[in-house]
Amino acid sequence: MEPLWWIGMITMIVGEIANFVAYAFAPAVLVTPLGALSIIVSAVLAQIILKEKLHPLGILGCVLCIAGSVVIVVHAPQEHPISSVKEIWYMATQKAFLLYVGSAIVLVFILVFYFAPQCGHLNALVFTGICSLMGSLTVMSVKALGTSLKLTVEGKNQLIYPETWVFMLVVVVCVVTQMNYLNKVSSCCSS
Incomplete structure (x- = not known):
């Protein structure tokens, strides 16, 4: 290299x-x-x-x-200061936010299972759409996880709450999905 x-x-x-x-x-x-x-x-x-x-x-x-x-x-x-992961979880389980997350996930599944096999290799917007939708979820989950880790470092252990681990899992799933489809966008555009 x-x-x-x-x-x-x-x-x-x-x-x-x-x-x-x-x-x-x-x-x-x-x-x-x-x-x-x-x-x-x-x-x-x-x-x-x-x-x-x-x-x-x-x-x-x-x-x-x-x-x-x-x-x-x-x-x-x-933005008001957040004092615990429980507060973040409360905001993340509000109806409007859950509606957004559900809509984003449904659109990702439609793009992945319907449009990507049919025209993903011809149209980079399919893979870009998947990356963008997952990116919106990544930003929110990274914010939640980052805040949880910051509070833990400050002495308010948030790792004892399962919500912190849920946010960590969401970050991993979103980032891996984004990287996968970002690579597909790159190969789609280079061919």
């Missing part, structure tokens, strides 16, 4: 760990849009290092990503 590849892989892993930690200390409504700015950094680095051409539509996408991130961060609501 090339040293540049290893440097990229190591910095990406460190960045993802930092992103995970950020969810424990900052509101998800701030961390997520700022994390989306990595797309712009990737586009700029691809143009500089790989000599790829950034097309006008790509430039428009970058501008919209920056504008959207700024609007979200500027108008983000205040």
